[in-house]
Amino acid sequence: MENKVLHKEQFIKRLRGLKSQTGRLQMKNSKSRRTIIKLSTYALLATVVGIPNFAFADGKTLKIGQLGVMSGAEASWGLVNKYAAEATAAMWNEKGGIDIGGEKYKIEIVSVDDRNDPKLTVSGSERLMGQEGIRYVIGPNTDVTATSVRPIAEKYNAIYFPYASSRSLFTQPAENAVMGMVASYQVAPAILELLQKERGVKKVAFVARNDSDGLSNRDDGVAAATKLGLDVVVADATYEPNVTDFFPIMSNVVDKAPDLIFLPASAPSNTPLLMRAARELGYTGLFASDSGQDIKVIKEMAGEYGDGLISIGGASTPEIRSQYMDAFIENYTKVAGEWNDEAGTKVYALEVILAALQAAGPAAIDDASLFKKQIADFSMRNPFLKADSTLSFTGEADYGQKRQIGVPLVLTETKGGEFVTISIGAVK
Template identity: 25%
Template sequence: MLKKITFVILALAMTLPVLTSCGGGGGAQVIKIGLDIPMTGDIAYVGTQSKRAAEMRVAEVNDAGGLDVGGKKYTIELIIEDNESKAESATAAATKLITQGGVLAIVGPQSSKQAVPTGEVCNENETPMISPWSTNPNTTLNRPWVFRACFLDPFQGPVIANFVTNEFGFTKAAVLYDVASDYPKGLAENFRDAWEKLHGAGSVVAFESFTTGDTDFSAQLTKIKGTDAEVLFTPQYYNEVPLIVKQAHELGLTQVIVGSDSWGDPKTLELCGDACEGLFFSTHYAAEGATGATKEFIDAYEAKYGETPGDVAALTWDAMGILLQAIQNTGGLTGDLAKDRAAVKDALGQIKDYDGITGKMTFTPEGDPIKCAVIVQIKNGKFNFYDQACP
């Protein structure tokens, strides 16, 4: 008898989040969305931008009276968990959001180092996840419940390799990357493969690595200096790029330095200053010269926070928008969290020609958007559009 009572209590406890999340029964008309982001740790400013953009999107919806789903209005509630810029914390945060938070879906994590393992957790727990910024293919690979709002590294690697080849006519390259982090490691390999496809085996004359947390890159840069490399590709984050660029200059390296979408953070400009002037990187959007809805978002963000939003903020805005569109496309929520999560997952997979501020997106069956990349040049202390590459 005791076991039977306990089972009933547990069953009721599991039902309560459903009633409040989706407005079943007489509960409040609220949809809970989880945000799994790094508010502390190595890339905490990524989390700051993510939180700002997500809260702006939620405020826009709620201030307009809520989200209309099947003729019912729902208030959006954002539940934020700090993943501390760590893989193990990101998976723990996702588990908490799914099992305790009663969220309908999760936005994040951002970095591939956190997004890849978290994608496994969300997929196994049949909860939709959309990563705004993770470009590593493994985030969504064989995971029908996991999506992203950005292009993939197998696309980005050739984009930067082709750009450098066409822009400068170089044939010899060097790479410096963090071997302990999924994103830079994967993208470094994608760039190397694309470069050697263009220029032949051995045309990447230095492939140097370091480990997360390192701040002295002089040994690797000295090796690169001793080669005939004409360009140095380093797909690192805002806290590492300024150190690498400044140390390269101090050591007398003359190679052109180029980067990837992880450079597209306002902190890169702040921390690197004149040392990064004139450099190029591949990314998702360019704030300078933006028009239409993109400019409206930038203007609103600048008015509220006093600075220009980076890539991760723009992609978070789009990820939230895609998720909200998918929720509406379900045609209605039942109040059964498992069924509603499945409906949202199916609706995400059917998104076509979503007009985001980082570009138009249609999802492939793997949960990846087909979209363009841009080449940005750092000029006069700003991220300026220079070129575009599309699939």
């Protein structure tokens, strides 16, 4: 159907004409009176504040799903995905929507909280991909929940962008998942090598959450440390996901005198408590995590003990971000109520989805096989960094196929209550 757009002057003229006609009608019932009042009000608003050219177009809607953990200790991971997608959508919608094949689409984000429960992930996937007919879903956030999506995505030929690192999700015969982040086994070697070369780290202790993600990331980190020749003084220290007293576990770790305490897959709510416990026990070395963190939570919960954490970052630090990233931060803050630095790692998924859909054409909105054909050669300018760089799909080195968004491998350090960028690399 052809888009019929009423410009401001045309809109006001037509409303005035309608108002004139309604004035000649006899007000036989309350419905007629309400209609006339509404028309008069709209005409007045159009005259006073103006009407955007696109506001009354016969628009199309592009639905994007967002599925993840938005309650519990890991809630920040899914909520940041949700707010990042909503902020990006708002930025596009303010410009009239996304142009795909010559037609403008309003972007709508449909979110489901899976509470980090695979059963809820399955039902959420069925709702988004089956009932809603959505073919592109951002999330979920852990290996277990991401694995549970695979059969549903294959059934509906949908593509999902999990923040999980299980290699089986992205390796043939699997082809419907695209990793939205840098994997833990890509982050850990980069952190460990940098700290070995530049900070003289020799001894490392691993303290992992006792679940599949924490233990898997721990094993990857231990393997990377061993390969680099580091002395792994603690490899079996674990804690339960809901624990809040970390003094018993950290007491044993600090006694081993490591130079670095590595916290695999640590949730933003746990990291500062782990750091505080170690510092109060006399630890003076560095910390590291292969997952995104929240500087506000670190400041509030770790206080003076919050410095010295090396972790994966994004495009949010002032020294590297572009004006477009500044605009995203402003919109994210409007949506979420406050800024979260982890959004710097979650900002990429929707922008890449939209750009790839533009390249693939409108038929790809309902047919993800057309999107898949774009993956091999797709590239776009990275709009979030000051430096001239490109975004593409990567992952061939780890998965034998391109099933990962080429998010820059940014490492940050907490200093004086802020994240400071210390390294920017890339995943092949």
